[in-house]
Amino acid sequence: MKAIVAKTCGYCFGVKRALDLTEKTLKKYKNKKIFSIGQIIHNKGVIKTLCDKGLIIAEGEDNIEPGSIFIVRSHGMSPDLLKRIESKGVIIIDTVCPFVKRAQSKAKMLSRKGYHLVIIGNQKHPEVISVIEHADKNNLTVIEKPEELAKIKKHKKIGVIMQTTQMKSNAKSIVAGLLDKAKEILIENTICEVTEDRQHITGELAKKVDVMLIVGGKNSANTSHLAKIAKELNTRTYHIENYTEIKPEWFDDKNTTVGISGGASTPDSDINAVKHYIEDFIFPDIE
Ligand code: SF4
Incomplete structure (x- = not known):
């Protein structure tokens, strides 16, 4: 058994930038309410961690309180809506990817x-x-x-x-x-260049392995596209959000080669957890 992680996968620079800005904002404005509308990046686990640290995902503009902080998600938003939110005396933190x-x-x-x-x-x-x-x-x-x-x-x-x-x-x-x-x-x-590069690398890996795992949010466009590209080249491709979704029946014998790739909003820790789970629990007897 061999588990191979794609040469480039996981957080892209746009997602890293959005998360760094959000983390810094959460530290800097500890005494203020910090809102966003929608997920800053498409990864449920990461968003939960940010919410545990104080981020509030608002339903809409009416929930954004005057004098608070508002984080613009990496995917961008309507300029008119942003102007209305800004007019409430809110500090805007812009994490939109360049x-x-x-x-x-x-x-x-x-x-x-x-x-x-x-x-x-x-x-x-x-x-x-x-x-x-x-x-x-x-x-x-x-x-x-x-x-x-x-x-x-x-x-x-x-x-x-x-x-x-x-x-x-x-x-x-x-x-x-x-x-x-x-x-x-x-x-x-x-x-974006990152997307083109990752799609190519994931496709090449999918061609070489027996089973291909794509790790990342099911609501993430770039992750879903990686899964589609890999599936076209390798029918034994599975899109999972994390290691708990892995099924032993996907791997038929101990000579199985497993490729692993992840979307731009997938943390390295999720990708590494998948690799370790396969090595330690699916194929525990293989050195
Ligand atoms: S994948 Fe999205 S967030 Fe990442 S660099 Fe490309 S456009 Fe920006």
Whole structure:
């Protein structure tokens, strides 16, 4: 038995930055209430730890108290909503990933220049919701899969941006289909480099091993994409949130090779726990 952890996996720089800023804020403003709306990053365990240290996840803007601290999640948020919260005399701590900010500003620029904006991504994901809020909402379409291309009408000019954690292969198929929709198409590749690199490394590992485990939040877009990519290359791929979900029947004999990768919001400790669980409990007799 061999358990191999992907060369690059776990926290990306954007998530590390968001968590560092949050930890520092929790230490600095011990006597104040500290709010966020939605999860700062998509990992239930990490968010629980932050809440134990004092972070309050508010249901909405009405719950944010005047004079408190407000942390903007890494996925971004609506600028209008942020202005309303700021007007309550709240100190704002901005943890939005610079790659997400880049996608927001590209969306704004394309809207300003009159392009029909096509956002390749999941319209329910907080990052996409925040990007929409930076653009002209009356002149855009969000599309997740090539099968949805029919919902885009013909336009004079189309501008394209991508959710930072998109799968490149999916984005390519959609972009190819857009050629029938406009004569002028301006494509901004806003997929973050970290995502591209990790998708490649995870795919390569999935090809080499018998069983592939992807560790991370089921609500994390980048983790789910890693699981999808790995599954296409290795049918014995399982997406788990932590080691407790591992089932012994996934591993048939002691020669099994297990690959492990994790999303950008998965702590190293969760990835290491999976490796140790496999080594110590699934294959305890192997040196
Ligand atoms: S995956 Fe990319 S866009 Fe998302 S937080 Fe990490 S660095 Fe930023």
